[in-house]
Every structure is written in C-alpha cells, then in structure tokens.
Amino acid sequence: MAINHSRRALFLRPFSQPELSNEQRYLPLRPPWSLEDDDFIEQCTQCSQCVDVCEENIIKLADGGYPELDFNKGECTFCEACVNACEKQFTQSVLNTDHKKTSPALVKNQGLKAFYFNLEIDDSCLSKQKISCQSCQEVCDSRSISMKWLTSIPVPEISLEDCTGCGACVSICPSSSFKMSALASPNSLGL
C-alpha cells in the first residue's frame, strides 16, 4: 500500500503542538507492541489471527481491514496472545530495539508502555457534571486515576506516567468520557 508521507509528517509531530487539529492527531490504536503505523500497514496481511486469539475481544478489523483496539468492549490484559499469533509485524516489533523494552513483564513491573497513547477524560464525565461517580478509579489496577476536589464533588484525574493503557476505564465509564488516541513513539520522533 502506498504511504502518504505528507500525512505521516503531520502524525509524527509531537502532540503538544497546538496547531494540530484532533483529526490530524489521530493514529489508529493498533494492538500492543505493534510497529509504527506506516510499517504496520505495509506488513500486516490482514489475516485476523490477532482478532481470533484475543480472549478479551478487544481487537477488531477496522477501516481497510487492519486490526485496531476497541476498548469499549473490555481491557487489554497484556497477555501477549496477539503477539504470539502474528508471525509478521508483532514478532518483528518485539525484536525491535525500542519495542523490546516494552515486554509485558516490563509493562507490569516498570511501567513501560506497550504502545504510545494519550488518554483524556472529557466534560461528559458524570463527576464533572456534579453526579457522583468513581467507577474509573475503582477499576484502575495501576492506581493511575485519583479523585480531586476541583468542584463540590471529586472528579477523576489521570496520571499518564503511571497509566499502562489497559483501557479498563474506557469500557467501565457510564458516560463514555474517556478518549484514548495513539501517538507516534518517541523513537519515531527521534526523541
């Protein structure tokens, strides 16, 4: 598949640059330990093995037939089944210097990420609407969500440093307030 390099250049800018629109920021959330997105698209055969083996059913074939994570259905346990089922890009990504650092054990033990992402809570959050809720905090195993008294009732705040990207908060949230988007890795940005 041909790569749109001008579009890729937009994606590879750091997210902190304010001139980027939300659409320009968007990268698909590929399964954990995937290659950079352009490389992923080039190498993925759309065989759907990763979809079939994910017991959490959070991998779907999305636009163009390529796999993406859907945290509306559940959370990633970092079980590695998708990595092991794929003889193409996942195997290579695990051998890649950058991704090798993010083995499941390191994700759990050292807080390193299986993929690069941003996670935000929008204003539809019930707590921000002054309706008491702390479902997200209760489900977060890594204790990355804390409740802050910013209004008359506590509202959730995420520590991205501690967040593993498991997505458990996404599916549990009754108001679908969590927005997760993929980022280009620091490696690809030359950072």
Ligand code: SF4
């Ligand atoms: S690591 Fe396991 S739970 Fe996570 S997407 Fe892959 S198969 Fe699914």
Ligand code: SF4
């Ligand atoms: S689960 Fe959703 S609605 Fe409830 S506090 Fe968390 S973000 Fe807000």
Ligand code: SF4
């Ligand atoms: S995605 Fe992050 S904030 Fe949400 S439950 Fe998982 S570790 Fe916690």
